[in-house]
Amino acid sequence: AQKITQTQPGMFVQEKEAVTLDCTYDTSDPSYGLFWYKQPSSGEMIFLIYQGSYDQQNATEGRYSLNFQKARKSANLVISASQLGDSAMYFCAMREGFSSGGYQKVTFGTGTKLQVIP
Amino acid sequence: DTAVSQTPKYLVTQMGNDKSIKCEQNLGHDTMYWYKQDSKKFLKIMFSYNNKELIINETVPNRFSPKSPDKAHLNLHINSLELGDSAVYFCASSRGGSSKNIQYFGAGTRLSVL
Numbered sequence: 001a002q003k004i005t006q007t008q009p010g011m012f013v014q015e016k017e018a019v020t021l022d023c024t025y026d027t028s029d030p031s032y033g034l035f036w037y038k039q040p041s042s043g044e045m046i047f048l049i050y051q052g053s054y055d056q057q058n059a060t061e062g063r064y065s066l067n068f069q070k071a072r073k074s075a076n077l078v079i080s081a082s083q084l085g086d087s088a089m090y091f092c093a094m095r096e097g098f099s100s101g102g103y104q105k106v107t108f109g110t111g112t113k114l115q116v117i118p
Numbered sequence: 119d120t121a122v123s124q125t126p127k128y129l130v131t132q133m134g135n136d137k138s139i140k141c142e143q144n145l146g147h148d149t150m151y152w153y154k155q156d157s158k159k160f161l162k163i164m165f166s167y168n169n170k171e172l173i174i175n176e177t178v179p180n181r182f183s184p185k186s187p188d189k190a191h192l193n194l195h196i197n198s199l200e201l202g203d204s205a206v207y208f209c210a211s212s213r214g215g216s217s218k219n220i221q222y223f224g225a226g227t228r229l230s231v232l
Contacts (some may be wrong), residue, residue, distance in 0.1 A: 032147055033218060039159075045208060045223035052218065089159060095219050104219050108161040 003111035024094030141209030149214030
């Protein structure tokens with residue numbers, strides 16, 4: 001089974017509108033972390049936001065917020081007031097507890113390509 | 119100053135050659151990683167080192183050999199390059215053992231094998 005599922009290969013949003021990028025995850029580990037990264041056309045991977053499995057509040061970073069629904073195992077990224085510069089690939093990722101040796105591995109989803117329309 | 123820097127940014131080479139990609143981080147992290155991103159943008163972990171010790175080694179051909187001379191550097195050497203090795207390779211680093219383990223990435227090295 002896929003550990004991280006992003007069901008939207010591509011999305012469009014009008015500039016200044018909000019957009020939600022979906023992410024569901026699968027783990028039996030009680031301790032895990034969820035991340036979103038942005039990859040613009042220039043290619044670099046930019047960390048956006050983090051949510052821990054024990055965090056009570058949804059994470060927010062500026063215009064980014066993470067809609068964490070633990071029972072549904074979803075961690076959707078909400079971008080408010082979209083800007084042209086938000087056009088990029090967005091990857092959801094999960095860090096599961098501690099693997100053998102005490103170190104964690106991060107698994108990435110397949111990404112969603114977001115295009116912001118003027 | 120770039121936090122995680124990789125060189126070169128682009129690498130074009132012939133099949134059968136040997137090449138290296140270098141990575142350095144100045145974030146004071148103790149864990150470093152190599153990822154491969156294929157043409158469909160799928161990002162997969164290859165290796166991870168913590169304090170110069172190999173801790174993650176995914177199913178990667180043994181033509182790929184990582185080397186970590188110190189905890190700020192993790193280089194990737196690839197022997198006998200094949201067409202299927204063409205991809206973007208990302209180096210990343212994190213503070214291993216922390217509860218968040220946020221990984222910070224370099225800009226990537228686009229490898230093209232002809």
